[in-house]
Amino acid sequence: MIAPLETFQIEAREHLVNLEAALLELEEQPEESEAIDTAFRAIHTIKGAAGMFGFQQLTDFAHHLETALDKLRQGKLDVSKTFIEIFLDAGDLMAEMLEDTEFSAGQTISSEKLLERLYQIAPEDDPRKSLIQAPEVQGEPASEEAIYRVRFKPDRDSFKNGFDAMPVLRELTSLGTAEVICKHENLPAFNQLEPQASYLSWELLLVTEASKDTLMDAFMFVADEWQIQVDEIDIHDTDEDADKLGELLVARGNVAKQALDEALGEKPAIGSLLKEQGVVQEEEVKAALKEQQLTRKVKAKKQAGKSQATVRVPAEKLDSLMNLVGELVIVQARLNQVSDAVNNDDIEGIAEELELLTTQMRDETFGIRMMPIGSTFGRFRRLVRDLSSELGKSIQLDTQGADTELDKVVLDKLADPLIHLIRNSIDHGIEPTEDRLALGKTPTGNILLSASHADSQVVITIKDDGRGLNKDKIKAKAIEKQLITSKDQLTDEQIHQLIFEPGFSTAAKVSDISGRGVGMDVVKRSIMELGGKLSIDSAVGEGTELTIRLPMTLAIIEGLMVAVGTEYYVLPLNNVEECIELTQSNTHAKTRRRIVELRGQQIPYLSLREWFEVPGDEPPIQQVVITHSGSERFGFCVDEVVGQYQTVIKRLGKLYEGVSGFSGATILGDGSVAMILDPVALIDSVSSSEFGENTTQPIRMQS
Template structure:
């Protein structure tokens, strides 16, 4: 049996993951609440997220998080009841609280004193929103329902399994959670405890019947038992006290039948006697006296609640039914990575088997090889599909960024997001966050003008930044557009000349000039601020995108805005490629870049020694590069050579090779540090015969060709 410390660590890790999702949900709801401060479902979302973070935190030992979140939750309990109104000040405080909870969560159980001081200082500000202690005590005595709200009466049966303590859960903490939600009575059952000498302190042999009056919805009650659903028998039902007298004044026998404590035949046998039913059932040994007392309490509470709620009989919220089947399971990222590695190795073995079968020319083996190839393709697609995640989780983080940054700079900005459902490999998404942050900060700081300046230019006071993701072939395109002042091309050119990045007398396209902003240390800002001016950021963006085998393009129109497009591969693990050969060496070109394959005209090959390495393809002049010369492959070129025409970053370039072999599934293997700075190579793959082929870095090769042709 695993130790309790191991189980506790595992459950704390699970709580950390769950809390991060809840914090993201909390931030999204708060930002939406800013535009709709009276939206009750949004307020309920905020309260539920806070309540779950607090309750689960207390259960798994994060007492400081629970105590801090409790103060925030109290304020939003007043918001739910209409006592406190949503304001920008309250939203700012709550967003700061979300950041503090995130910091405390990252620190684990070993909090820094600075984190604790920040949480206590912020908690003190939240307490200012709460009523004075005397008013709070009076409000608690009056009952759990806030003015203008309706509470529901719930019957809860909580029967933990004997080994629940080994999961790190504490049943008493769960009862405290319920007690904090409203007026509660709990009735313990001790029959299963047994004799003292037989008692095992590591096992729980009790169960409870609970009567709870609360304004919290069914989901909040279910959240209390979220982490013990597999380790306890839990039944929650709403008690109807809003019907006619026959429904309201339930007899003891009916309540015990509903709970399953007594069988119908036993009840009928007892009803013939003249004593009170509860007493007779207890004397007959059908039920315990604790069960009778619990049923009597429910009966009395229902009658009392009926008198209090005559005027609002129809206001009690209906209990929502939640599917008990989980829609998804949580899997460690390391397990997915290992699975993808196994699939990659299997693809390589399948290619080797296919090559051997082709040599044998056995029809039975050929059929089996084709079936194996089909299964490998399906397994590969399914495995890579598991790693695909919607990019919306990354996009949602930027609402807060835009809100805070526009407030800091004194600008009015709307963020429009589309294509959040677009899926991308989880590794790409994880490494995409920082580049997008830099690009958005750049658009807000350099692009969008101050409101007065925009009005003077005939623009709306509020600027607009658009963040859009979309699929395009085998790639994902991410667009960051703004309607600001655009990029001053001449200013960028002058700064590039000053730094020696380009010559003053050469001709450059707009795209080449804009590419200078991605050089290390390049900045056109006249002053250093908290946001920009130090020349860092855009070069980090370029390196990050290059590391993802992607590309970035910039277009801009003065006084109309700037558009930045990032093009990324769907996955970094297995891609479709075009296998080519030069001499005795093999290379792979990612299929997403390939446009066509044609034969190199003899006239072009004859003048290849000149500086004009260009070819005329159907009236279009296309520059090309010879892989034989680029990689210094020994041997002479064959009489007839092939050109693979590729496109990237708006450029169309030919790559001259000896032979085009055909398409192949490419399992990408990273190269060692020795080959990190080799231009034109992004990785390697293993072929079916066990030999290696280099994967070409097409964007980098095209930059070289463009520079050479100039």
């Protein structure tokens, strides 16, 4: 159970993330009103909730920021670089303030300094006094925007008693967006008017976040003498007829339901009909039409911004749920084995039903853990902004595929490696403005961060248009550090991969940002621990592209189980294309890597029996499982293809961290263990081994 205070802190941090994203958008598009509204809502929400939990200094600080943002909304302040910097720093300070209700002296000093900076760009003669004494709306705000129909008629002697309707109208209209209708149907003839008598009445349609009690406070001194009626209009009603003019007139008490039904039988416009029949006055029809327009507008706005109800659950509970689902999958596999063994129709039916429910539960649990990768993009925009400013470079970050979903566990562990790679692109990749101009490039460097799904994997790329990697410089540094020798013949990719060696750096000097050779090896290790692969493509003067391929989840996958002797292995099903037969008569070659010809295409394959040195004789007919990684195809020769298998991934211990070709293990229904193969890692291992260079003549498949 999450405590209310902890819930507030979590939600406040989410609002600060939204604030930062809105500010960065405003910096690029100063006229973007939606970004201004987002920033205002974030500060307003934090301010309103902070006081309830004893964060009084945070509430006071947020109030000043809210007032400034309100002036921005009204056009009294302009978006400037200074304005954005002040609010970004303010967001950072508010994040610190959320840690404890007892604020430190340093935080107090920092808040005062920030407010001084804010006062300098405020247009008032005495901005500090103006900000501090900004009027507060009394009463508790409603949890969401609502529409109120406010009707009031001052008593006949109001003017004589010193009361006027205008102050009431000003106070009400200050609470939100209002439509004001003045009704004068009771005016006497001109020669019968009494100058000190009140004849008018008013109706307001008010869209506000204030509560009904707050609205009634406006009538505090006249509540006993005036005729006052405040009704909330139901904007949650899904009835399509609820906001039709006739229904509104009935709801407002202007028309009887019977009179409406009689008029509807005559078909013309209902407003005109009712006026002609003398059932309702023209002013009431106009007021109802305004209410109709306003209600429909607010309903449409709410529907557009409507979000699904959510329940906040600790991440540990989701992990526990996934573990339980994994155990359920294992039990279900065991039941299937028992069902096959006893050959009982009732047990088979139960097993099939449980398998269906288990699959649905697995998919639903996956859905809960999946999050859009765009939820982390905001922090990278801030990183690029701050570092480019610090280095005196002009850099633009573009993002694509923000809605690409990834397991939350993977996403959390991916954040730090991505930050380090982007920092590296900013520091080493993008050139200073003067260097870019000299090279004929645009003065502003560009970094593209994109994400997409491919073959049940998530592919993330970080691409810059900077100076690129200098292969000669990297190779010389690697020789100096004795990582390679001058005689080694390396491909471009192998040279590029040297930057991920521990302690490797080509930086001429150490800076606060990089240059110590610490970090890139950790980045690669972190990605490999997630079951991912990191590749580099770079050209001098054109830029660098880093590609990360990751599994969408680290918990359960669909696999293809295969057998070699008494050993069982699982290949990820998303990598498998097809299975073909291979007879013993044409497997005469004894090298580990072989070639099979399939429909005119030569495909290399690997014998898992030989690779893992499984004892025993080969069966007369073997199976080759054809897999793919990107556009590359590769086969794995096995004794038997057992079939599709829901695979619960169990991470390997530290003893197996250096073993290539495995992404984990799984427990079978009978309690035995099957290793989960990593096809990409196996292909790389074969290619880099001494046996990988040996091939035979193509083996032609029998039809």
